[in-house]
Amino acid sequence: MRAAAVAILLIVTGIVFSPCLNNGWTNWDDGDYVISNPDIQGLTIPHLARMFSSVYVSTYLPLTMVSFAAEYSVAGFDPFLFHATNLFFHLSNTFLVFVLIRRLTEKDPVAFGVALLFGIHPLHVESVAWISARKDVLSTFFFLLSLVAYEGWAEGRHRRARSARSLPALSVFFFLCALLSKALTATLPVVILIMDYLKRRNLFSAAGVELMKRPFITAREVADYRKALRHLFPYMVLSTIVVVIGIIAQQSGSSLRLMQSPVDNVLVASHGVVFYINKLIVPTGLSFMYPYPEKVHGLLPVEYLMAPPILAAMGYVLYRWLRHDRTIMAGVFFFLITLAPVSQLIPMGSAVAADRYMYIPAIGLFLIVSDRIFRLYQRWKSRRVLWLSACGCLVVAVLVFYGLTSYRQCMTWKNNQTIIENFHKQ
Numbered sequence: 215m216r217a218a219a220v221a222i223l224l225i226v227t228g229i230v231f232s233p234c235l236n237n238g239w240t241n242w243d244d245g246d247y248v249i250s251n252p253d254i255q256g257l258t259i260p261h262l263a264r265m266f267s268s269v270y271v272s273t274y275l276p277l278t279m280v281s282f283a284a285e286y287s288v289a290g291f292d293p294f295l296f297h298a299t300n301l302f303f304h305l306s307n308t309f310l311v312f313v314l315i316r317r318l319t320e321k322d323p324v325a326f327g328v329a330l331l332f333g334i335h336p337l338h339v340e341s342v343a344w345i346s347a348r349k350d351v352l353s354t355f356f357f358l359l360s361l362v363a364y365e366g367w368a369e370g371r372h373r374r375a376r377s378a379r380s381l382p383a384l385s386v387f388f389f390l391c392a393l394l395s396k397a398l399t400a401t402l403p404v405v406i407l408i409m410d411y412l413k414r415r416n417l418f419s420a421a422g423v424e425l426m427k428r429p430f431i432t433a434r435e436v437a438d439y440r441k442a443l444r445h446l447f448p449y450m451v452l453s454t455i456v457v458v459i460g461i462i463a464q465q466s467g468s469s470l471r472l473m474q475s476p477v478d479n480v481l482v483a484s485h486g487v488v489f490y491i492n493k494l495i496v497p498t499g500l501s502f503m504y505p506y507p508e509k510v511h512g513l514l515p516v517e518y519l520m521a522p523p524i525l526a527a528m529g530y531v532l533y534r535w536l537r538h539d540r541t542i543m544a545g546v547f548f549f550l551i552t553l554a555p556v557s558q559l560i561p562m563g564s565a566v567a568a569d570r571y572m573y574i575p576a577i578g579l580f581l582i583v584s585d586r587i588f589r590l591y592q593r594w595k596s597r598r599v600l601w602l603s604a605c606g607c608l609v610v611a612v613l614v615f616y617g618l619t620s621y622r623q624c625m626t627w628k629n630n631q632t633i634i635e636n637f638h639k640q
Contacts, residue, residue: 219326220309227308227333230617231301233624234343238293241630242502243346246271247282249291254283269463271346274456277394278349296345303351304342308333310358311577317365318412319541319585327584332577336497336619337490340569343627344502350573353396357574360388364406368415386448393452397460398555399574403449405548412544417442464562481514482506483559484521486567490553494572494579497616500623502633504567541585548578 239249248254253264257280265279281299289295311332316325332338341350363385392399410416419442493500507515536542553575558566587609594602626636 216322219322220312223308223312223326223329223333224305226330226617227305228301230334230620231304231339231342231624233621234297234301234627235294237297237343237624237628239291239345239629240627240633242344242633243271244344247279247346247348248286248296251279251282254279254286257283257287272464273349273396274459274463275349275353275394275396277391278352278396281348281352293345296348297343300342300345300348300351303348303355304333304338307351307354307358310355310362314358314362314365315577315581315584317362317369318409319581321585321588323591324581324584324588327587328577328580330613331580331584331616334613334617334620335494335576335580336500336616336623337493337569337572337576339500339620339623339627340502341573343624344570347570349396350570353392353399354574356388356392356395357399357402360385360392360402361405361409363388365409368410368413382445386452389449390452393456397456397463400453400457400460401552401555403446403453404551406446406449408544408547408551411547412540414540416445478514479559479561481518481521482561482566483557484525485518486557487550487553488517488521488524489567490572490575491579493569494576497619500569501637502569502627503637504565506566542582545578545580545582545585548581549575550578552578 239245245251247270251270253261253268255261261283262280265283266276268279270279282296285295285299308329312325312329314325315328316322319325341347341354364382367382367385389399389402392402407417411418489504507518513519532543532546553571556562556568556571587605590605591602594605626632
C-alpha cells in the first residue's frame with residue numbers, strides 16, 4: 215500500500231512537471247551560472263578549486279556549481295539534461311517529504327497529502343522549471359535527507375537509550391552538503407527543535423518542560439540545558455560559518471539593500487507572509503518577478519500597511535485557541551522559521567517576493583492542511599457521509615486545479631520571451 219502511494223506521488227508529479235523537459239535557457243542568471251561561466255566547463259582540480267572559492271550571483275554555492283559542471287561534462291549546453299536533473303531532484307524531494315512526514319506523524323494519509331501538495335503546487339514550478347534554481351532543489355534534497363537522518367537517529371537513540379555523547383553524524387554531513395548548495399538552509403537547527411517539540415523529546419520532553427518552567431537557572435540546570443541541546447552544536451557551528459560566508463557573498467555583489475526605514479522593512483516582511491499564504495491557497499498571477507512597490511506620498515500601498523494587523527490577528531487566534539495543538543504550532547513555526555531568511559526583513563535583491571522562496575516553507579502549511587483534512591475524515595467518516603463526500607470532491611477539485619496550473623506554469627518558463635510575456639500578463 216505504501217509503495218503504491220509513493221508510485222502515485224511520483225507519477226502524478228512527473229506528469230505535472232513534464233513540460234519542463236522541453237524548456238530551454240533564459241537570460242535570468244542562467245548565463246552567470248552556466249552558459250558564460252568557464253568555471254563549470256571541467257571537473258579538474260583547478261575547476262573545483264575555483265567553484266569552492268568563488269561567489270556566483272552574490273551566492274556561495276559550490277556543490278550546485280559542481281552539479282552544473284557534471285552535467286556540462288556529459289551534455290555540454292544541451293538544456294534537456296539540466297532540466298531533467300532539476301525534475302529528478304524535485305521527485306526525490308517529494309519522496310523525502312513523504313518519508314519525513316510519515317516518521318513525524320506516523321500517519322500515512324497525512325504524509326501522502328503533504329507530499330502531493332509539495333509535488334504539484336504551482337508555487338514550486340519556478341524552483342524546478344528554472345535551471346538556475348538548481349540551488350533550491352539540490353539544497354532541499356540534502357536538507358530533507360538531513361532531517362530524515364536526524365529523525366532516524368533520534369528515534370533509535372530513544373529506543374536504545376544511547377549515551378548522550380552520540381551525535382547524528384550522517385545528518386550533520388547532509389546538512390553540510392545542503393549549506394554548500396545554498397546557505398539559506400541554515401535554519402535547519404531550528405527546524406530540528408521544531409521536530410523535537412512535535413515529538414516531545416530532548417528539550418521538550420517532560421523533564422525538559424519542567425526545566426524551562428523554573429524561574430531561576432542554576433549551574434546544574436545550565437548543564438541540563440547543555441545536555442538537552444548538545445546534539446545541535448555541530449549544526450549550529452556549520453550554520454554560523456556558512457551564514458557569515460553568505461552575508462559576505464551578498465555584500466560582495468551589492469545584493470543587500472535597505473529601504474527608506476526599518477518600518478518599511480517590517481511592512482514588506484509582514485506583507486510577504488500574507489502574500490505567500492494567499493498564493494499557497496490561490497496560486498494565480500504567478501510571475502518570475504514581484505518588484506518592490508512604488509510609494510505614494512511617502513507611504514507603501516495599503517496592502518502593506520494592513521499586513522501587520524492581519525498577522526497580529528492571526529497570531530492572536532493561534533495563541534488563544536490553537537496553541538495546544540502541536541501539529542498546527544509546529545507547521546506554523548516551520549513556515550515562519552524557514553521563510554525568515556528570505557522575508558526581506560533585511561532586503562536583498564530587487565524583488566519583494568519570489569515563488570522559489572516557498573519551496574521549503576510551504577511544507578509547514580501543507581502539514582497543517584493535510585492533518586486537518588485527515589482529522590475531519592476521522593470525525594465524519596461514519597456519521598456525515600454526505601458532508602464528507604462534498605469535502606472530498608472539493609479537495610479533488612483543488613488538487614486538479616493545482617496540477618493543471620502547474621502544468622501550464624511550466625510552459626511559461628520555456629524561454630526568455632515566454633517568461634516576459636507571462637510577467638506582463640499579471
